[in-house]
Amino acid sequence: MKLPKIKPAELPAKGAAWADDRLAAAGPVRRMMNKVFPDHWSFLLGEIALYSFIVLLLTGTFLTLFFDPSMTEVVYDGSYAPLRGVEMSQAYASSLDISFDVRGGLIMRQIHHWAALLFMAAIVVHMLRVFFTGAFRRPRELNWIIGIGLLLMGLAEGFAGYSIPDDALSGTGLRIVNAIILSIPLVGSWLAFAVFGGEFPGHAIVPRLYIAHVLIIPGVLVALISAHMALLVKQKHTQWPGRGHTEQNVVGHRMVPGFAAKAGGFFMMVFAMLALLGGWFQINPIWLFGPYKGEVVSAGSQPDFYVGWLDGSTRLWPAWDITAFGYTIPAVFWPTVVLPGVVFTIAGLWPFIEARFIGDRAHHNLLQRPRDVPWRTALGVAAVTFMTVLLISGGNDIIAEKFNISLNAMTWAGRIALIAGPPLAYFLTHRICLGLQQHDRMVLAHGVETGTIKRLPHGEFIEVHQPVIGGNGHEGDGGHGSSAAEIEASYKQIPVPKKMNKFGAGGPATRGFFRSIEEPDAPEPSTAVATRSEDGDRQA
Amino acid sequence: MSNNPSSAQTPGTALDDSSVTQLDLVREGARRDGVEIAHYRPRFNVDSPKSRAEKRIERTIALCFLLTGVAALGFVAIFAFWEWKYQPGAGADKWFTPLLGTAMAVALLGIGFGLIIWHKKLMPEEVAIQDRHDGASSDDDRVLTGATFANLATEAGIKRRPLLKGAIAFGLAPVGLMAVAPLGALVKDPGNKLYTTGFTKGVRLVRLDGSPVRPDDIAAGGIETVFPGIPGGTTNEYADSPTLLIHLRQADSAKVRVPAKYADFHYGSYYAYSKICTHAGCPASLYEQQTQRLLCPCHQSQFDVLRGCKPTFGPATRALPQLPISVDSQGFFIATSDYKEPIGPAFWERSA
Numbered sequence: 001m002k003l004p005k006i007k008p009a010e011l012p013a014k015g016a017a018w019a020d021d022r023l024a025a026a027g028p029v030r031r032m033m034n035k036v037f038p039d040h041w042s043f044l045l046g047e048i049a050l051y052s053f054i055v056l057l058l059t060g061t062f063l064t065l066f067f068d069p070s071m072t073e074v075v076y077d078g079s080y081a082p083l084r085g086v087e088m089s090q091a092y093a094s095s096l097d098i099s100f101d102v103r104g105g106l107i108m109r110q111i112h113h114w115a116a117l118l119f120m121a122a123i124v125v126h127m128l129r130v131f132f133t134g135a136f137r138r139p140r141e142l143n144w145i146i147g148i149g150l151l152l153m154g155l156a157e158g159f160a161g162y163s164i165p166d167d168a169l170s171g172t173g174l175r176i177v178n179a180i181i182l183s184i185p186l187v188g189s190w191l192a193f194a195v196f197g198g199e200f201p202g203h204a205i206v207p208r209l210y211i212a213h214v215l216i217i218p219g220v221l222v223a224l225i226s227a228h229m230a231l232l233v234k235q236k237h238t239q240w241p242g243r244g245h246t247e248q249n250v251v252g253h254r255m256v257p258g259f260a261a262k263a264g265g266f267f268m269m270v271f272a273m274l275a276l277l278g279g280w281f282q283i284n285p286i287w288l289f290g291p292y293k294g295e296v297v298s299a300g301s302q303p304d305f306y307v308g309w310l311d312g313s314t315r316l317w318p319a320w321d322i323t324a325f326g327y328t329i330p331a332v333f334w335p336t337v338v339l340p341g342v343v344f345t346i347a348g349l350w351p352f353i354e355a356r357f358i359g360d361r362a363h364h365n366l367l368q369r370p371r372d373v374p375w376r377t378a379l380g381v382a383a384v385t386f387m388t389v390l391l392i393s394g395g396n397d398i399i400a401e402k403f404n405i406s407l408n409a410m411t412w413a414g415r416i417a418l419i420a421g422p423p424l425a426y427f428l429t430h431r432i433c434l435g436l437q438q439h440d441r442m443v444l445a446h447g448v449e450t451g452t453i454k455r456l457p458h459g460e461f462i463e464v465h466q467p468v469i470g471g472n473g474h475e476g477d478g479g480h481g482s483s484a485a486e487i488e489a490s491y492k493q494i495p496v497p498k499k500m501n502k503f504g505a506g507g508p509a510t511r512g513f514f515r516s517i518e519e520p521d522a523p524e525p526s527t528a529v530a531t532r533s534e535d536g537d538r539q540a
Numbered sequence: 541m542s543n544n545p546s547s548a549q550t551p552g553t554a555l556d557d558s559s560v561t562q563l564d565l566v567r568e569g570a571r572r573d574g575v576e577i578a579h580y581r582p583r584f585n586v587d588s589p590k591s592r593a594e595k596r597i598e599r600t601i602a603l604c605f606l607l608t609g610v611a612a613l614g615f616v617a618i619f620a621f622w623e624w625k626y627q628p629g630a631g632a633d634k635w636f637t638p639l640l641g642t643a644m645a646v647a648l649l650g651i652g653f654g655l656i657i658w659h660k661k662l663m664p665e666e667v668a669i670q671d672r673h674d675g676a677s678s679d680d681d682r683v684l685t686g687a688t689f690a691n692l693a694t695e696a697g698i699k700r701r702p703l704l705k706g707a708i709a710f711g712l713a714p715v716g717l718m719a720v721a722p723l724g725a726l727v728k729d730p731g732n733k734l735y736t737t738g739f740t741k742g743v744r745l746v747r748l749d750g751s752p753v754r755p756d757d758i759a760a761g762g763i764e765t766v767f768p769g770i771p772g773g774t775t776n777e778y779a780d781s782p783t784l785l786i787h788l789r790q791a792d793s794a795k796v797r798v799p800a801k802y803a804d805f806h807y808g809s810y811y812a813y814s815k816i817c818t819h820a821g822c823p824a825s826l827y828e829q830q831t832q833r834l835l836c837p838c839h840q841s842q843f844d845v846l847r848g849c850k851p852t853f854g855p856a857t858r859a860l861p862q863l864p865i866s867v868d869s870q871g872f873f874i875a876t877s878d879y880k881e882p883i884g885p886a887f888w889e890r891s892a
Contacts, residue, residue, distance in 0.1 A: 034573040036670035073775070079626040100626040104619055107637045139674070172822055175779075176838060179820040179885035182734075189887045193728040200821075201776050236672055244578075250670045254575065258666060261659035268652030272645040279641010294779030295748075295765050295815055297823040299837045314820065314855060315839045321857040321886060330886035331855050332820055363674060397840060407840055408853050 037259040038239040038252035042129045044266060049122035049150075051270040052115045053225065059112040060214065066102050068094040069164055069210035071203040080287050088166075088291035091206045095165035095286055111278030116158050118274060120306040123151050131350075131380050133367040135238045137360065141351035143231045148348040150224050153217055155306050160213035162284065162304060164206050169284075171292025172301050175200060176314075183333040201292070241366045241494045248365075300398055305391060312393030313339050316414045371440075372493045374433035381429040382422035389417045440496040444468050445487045450500055466503060468496060570668065579667035597661045601654050608650030615643035734890075735882045737814075738768030738778040739863060745785060745812070745873040748774050752872035755810060758787040763827050765815060766873070780883055782815040782823060783863050784834070785873065786845060792832055798848040798862075801880075805864040807873070812863040813849045816884040817841055819856035834860070858886070 020026050037043075070090035076083050078093070079100040098105035127147060130136050136144035159177075163170045178200040181192040197204030236250050245251050253259045277283075290296065303311055313335035322329040346353070354376070355361060370377040392399070393414035400407040447465030454464050497503060555565065563580075570577055584594045618639045623632040676682070698705055744752045745766035758764050764785045767774040773781065788796065793809035805811075813834070817824040822838035827845075833852070834843040841856030843849040849860035861883050864876040882890055 030569050031573045034570045034575045034668075034670075036575055036668045081628055103624050104640060107640050110637070111641075172838065175822060176820045182885050182887040185888050187888075189730040189734055189889060190727065192887075193730045193733075194726040197726070198728050199730075199733045199780070201779055235674075236670070244669070248672050248674070250672060251578075251667060253666060254570065254577075254668045257663055258659060261655045261663070265652040265655035265659070268648040268655070272648035272652060275641045275644035275648060277641075279638045279645070292776070294776050295767075295782030295823050295825070297825060297837055299826060301822075301837055311839070317855050319841075319851060319855050319857040323891070326891040327888055328886045328890045329888070331857055332885060335855075365672060365674065397837065407835075411840060411854065 033254065033256040035233070035255045036236075036250045036252050037255060038237050038245075038250055040240055042133070043237065045122055045126035045129050047263060047266060048270055049119055049126055050225065051267045052119035052122060052274070053221070054267070055115040055271055055274055056112060056119060057218070059108045059115065060218075062108045063098060063105075063112060064214055066094060066098050066105060067091070067164075067210075069207045071166065071201075071206050083287065083290065086291060089206065091164060091166040091210075092286070092291045095167070099287060107275075107278050110281070110283050111274050113162075113283045114277040114281070115274050116161060117283075117304060117306075118270075120151075120154050120158060120304075123147070123154055124306075127151065128380070128384070132370040132377055133238070134364065134373060134376070135367055136351045137364040138351070138355065139235055139363055140231075140238070143228060143235070144351050145348050146224055146228045146231070148344060150221065150228065152344060153221050153224065157213060157217040157221065158304055159307055160209040160217065164210050164213060165284075165286050166206050166292055167286040168289040168292050168296050168298065169286075169301055171201065172297055173303055173307075174205060174292075175294075179330075179332055180336045183330040184337060185327075185329055185333070201294070236365070238365055238367050241492065245366065247363065250365075300401075302395055302398070308394035309387050309390040310336055310340060310394075312390035312396070312414065315396065315411060316390070316393050316418060318415075369493055369495075371433040371436040374430045374437075377433050378426040378429040382426040385421045385425040386418065389414055389421050393418075437491075439498075441487050441491055443496050443498055444490050448497060448500060448503070466500060574671040574673065576669045577666060578669050580664055581666075582664045583662060594662075597657065601657050601662070604650045604654030604657065606650075608647045608654070611643045611646035611650060615640060615647060618643055734884075734887060736878055737883060738770055738773045738781040739783075739875040739878045740768075741875065741877050742868070743773075743875050744769035744868070745783065745865065745875065746773065750774060753785065754871050755787075755808070755867065755873070758785065758810070760787055760789045760809070761792075761829050762787050765825070766812070768875070780816060783812050784815045784825065784827070784860075785865075786811045786813065786827070788832075788845070792846060796846050802848060802862050805862045807865050807867060810865065810873070811845070812865045812873075812875075813843075813845075813860040814863065814879060814883040815860075817856060818851070818858040818860060818883075819854070819885060821885045824860060 016026075068090050072090045073087050074090050074093050076086050076088055076093050076096065078084070078097055080096055083096065095109075098109055100106070130144065130147070159173070163174055178192055178196060181195060182188045184191060193199070195205070195208075196202045197208070237252075239245050239250055239252070242251075253262075289298070302308060314332065317331060317335040320331050320334075370380075393411070396410040396414060397407060399405065400410045447467040450464045450466050452464040453461055455461050554560065555568070567577055584591065590598070618636070622636050622639065624636040625633060627633050677685075693699065696704075746752050746769035747764065747766060750769070752769060753764060753766060766783050766785045768778060768781050770778075772778065788809045788811065790809065796806075796811075798805075815823045815825055817836040817838065819836065819839055819841045822836050824834045824836035824841065824843060826835040826837055827833075828835065832845040834845060834849065835841070836843075836854070836856070839855050841854035842852050843856070843860050844852045848862065851857060851859065861879045861881050863879055865873055866876050868874045
């Protein structure tokens with residue numbers, strides 16, 4: 001038999017032809033590669049969450065090779081001398097082994113934990129971006145709801161993750177969760193016994209949380225993330241209003257090569273940052289906490305930040321048990337079940353609440369600047385204030401200790417701030433938004449300050465302003481003749497240039513580190529101004 | 541601005557024309573995908589010799605990737621050869637994790653910076669504009685798909701054969717129940733477990749190591765965590781039983797005011813209170829001797845030891861239950877009964 005002669009240069013084309021004969025994928029693949037992604041730093045926040053998730057899957061898979069979720073009591077006999085001979089669960093012992101007796105286990109554990117924190121933080125910041133720019137509006141309500149689902153699932157996943165090492169801190173957290181489940185009216189005690197497989201702590205909870213942590217919740221997360229991305233591809237990105245950007249198009253880079261290169265590079269950077277955190281910064285040092293024992297607790301026991309706000313709400317809630325007809329609704333129920341229920345319900349339904357409230361049923365692909373929707377921005381900041389007070393209160397004992405403040409004063413300060421803070425934040429934010437709008441309009445009316453002082457023939461000194469809108473008055477006059485209606489019409493809710501370098505006045509910086517590697521281009525302020533004026537017209 | 545504007549505008553570029561460039565084909569592909577490459581400008585003229593600026597960028601990117609290679613090899617070398625096993629004290633092993641992290645980060649940053657510099661400095665500038673084709677399907681699609689669905693009912697003839705409707709409802713509904721029923725395996729009757737602890741009449745109060753406690757063992761003003769002296773009593777099997785045995789100083793003991801029903805629960809100036817916070821179940825174990833308060837570190841509930849451990853601050857609503865104690869014939873502390881009320885956090889069935 002004669003072997004076919006292989007020409008390496010032809011292999012890609014031949015391989016592609018082989019696949020296309022069977023899949024007819026040339027069209028769809030090219031369409032995917034030509035998909036256009038808009039360019040703005042705030043669109044990268046969700047990507048950070050996605051990349052952290054990939055890092056979580058990679059490091060998590062490593063950890064499953066060594067972790068044993070059994071709650072059987074064993075006597076520790078590993079490398080960490082202070083705990084040698086101590087009775088502990090197999091889960092805790094294997095977590096210690098990962099930290100001390102598995103080569104590279106500690107860095108994997110620490111990258112995993114840091115990645116979980118970054119995952120949640122990125123989701124929260126991404127969500128705030130989407131909220132403050134109105135990206136959740138029709139047609140993207142569904143993706144907003146999926147996002148809230150991701151936040152909730154991430155919270156559950158994180159809680160399960162830091163609970164399964166079965167150290168004293170995670171056991172304390174589980175005991176509080178036991179109390180929270182017990183507090184649910186009617187079914188609490190039965191539910192708690194079902195979850196824990198009997199009276200707390202039992203022997204079932206760590207294996208159950210483990211299977212939730214490595215199979216069930218990651219499965220749901222993968223499904224939700226896939227749906228999130230599929231909707232994103234189908235509906236395409238939102239984009240900021242600006243030159244040539246309309247409701248009917250997307251302006252940016254094609255996915256390949258531009259977006260792919262940047263996204264790939266950004267993934268590497270996120271991963272690198274997590275590697276540095278995992279290598280240098282200790283996180284969750286379980287060996288310092290010891291095994292979980294029912295009578296053990298330490299001062300300064302805090303959950304991770306995404307659960308911390310619930311700890312704060314539990315601390316601030318007053319001692320109000322409701323008892324009637326021989327039944328009890330414990331105080332714990334309100335800040336830990338009702339409050340998050342209300343918070344997540346309002347958050348999930350927000351696109352519909354807002355649409356109904358302002359009667360906006362239109363399709364939106366262009367984003368809004370936060371200053372241009374002052375009431376929504378103010379509401380968002382009020383909500384962030386509310387959550388921040390709760391989060392700070394979740395660590396109020398640490399603050400009380402470090403700053404030598406009375407613990408009780410911290411609790412009361414938290415209670416007052418929780419009620420007074422959000423309205424105050426609303427008021428201030430609303431004023432700031434209006435002020436920023438006002439300043440934009442002022443620049444449109446008077447032009448940009450140039451710093452050039454001119455003396456007029458009759459002796460008056462004036463500052464020369466660079467007009468932003470063309471055609472209105474002479475240069476130096478700064479469009480003083482514009483009427484209020486004209487200014488209003490020219491305010492396009494897009495960034496207004498406020499410094500002369502936006503007009504190219506400064507000229508481009510010279511490139512090169514020790515010596516110049518090129519001649520700088522000559523500054524061209526006049527043409528730049530002309531382009532800028534065009535922007536305004538194109539917007540209309 | 542584009543370097544070859546004519547080809548972008550011509551619809552239906554002849555793909556086999558010999559004058560068609562690769563870029564023309566890319567533009568044509570994009571056009572067919574609803575993407576207009578509105579601005580496309582190579583950063584360097586590829587027909588002329590490389591400029592100093594271009595060479596410099598080329599070197600920078602090459603350096604990034606070479607650095608990645610070196611750091612990745614470094615990672616493997618550190619992983620394989622560095623002293624990694626934990627030793628007490630400060631040793632080379634303490635540098636294992638930071639070195640791994642650094643090598644990994646440098647390797648990844650090399651790729652990251654290499655890719656991004658490549659994109660920003662070498663690849664052509666481009667602005668592409670894609671049409672959205674937003675909104676609902678066409679009216680035709682809606683009508684046709686709607687009819688296809690509606691026809692399902694017609695084809696199946698549900699309206700004509702109502703018996704089937706009923707049969708399906710009665711027949712299939714239980715399948716849902718069948719799917720959920722196995723979860724019933726999780727159900728456990730709480731019974732009276734929430735009302736009892738490991739203590740019963742005559743059970744000794746023992747320390748964590750199992751040794752019984754005599755009154756003399758605790759100095760005035762001191763406390764001791766005690767457990768029921770039964771098999772497994774000090775383990776998490778009895779996580780509801782840890783109890784705080786407090787020996788009040790004489791002066792403090794005289795100030796104690798407790799409800800009459802607890803009058804004989806204490807033994808002299810020794811008082812035993814459940815260590816499990818009545819709020820969320822953390823051990824309320826921070827004892828402040830000067831103010832005679834117990835503090836729960838989880839949510840900062842505070843209990844007044846001289847007033848029957850009633851809550852004085854924080855979210856807890858009920859006093860820590862008191863364990864009735866005495867001393868047996870051999871002089872060791874015993875419980876004279878279990879707690880008289882459920883310890884720990886409240887629940888629905890708990891009356892007051």
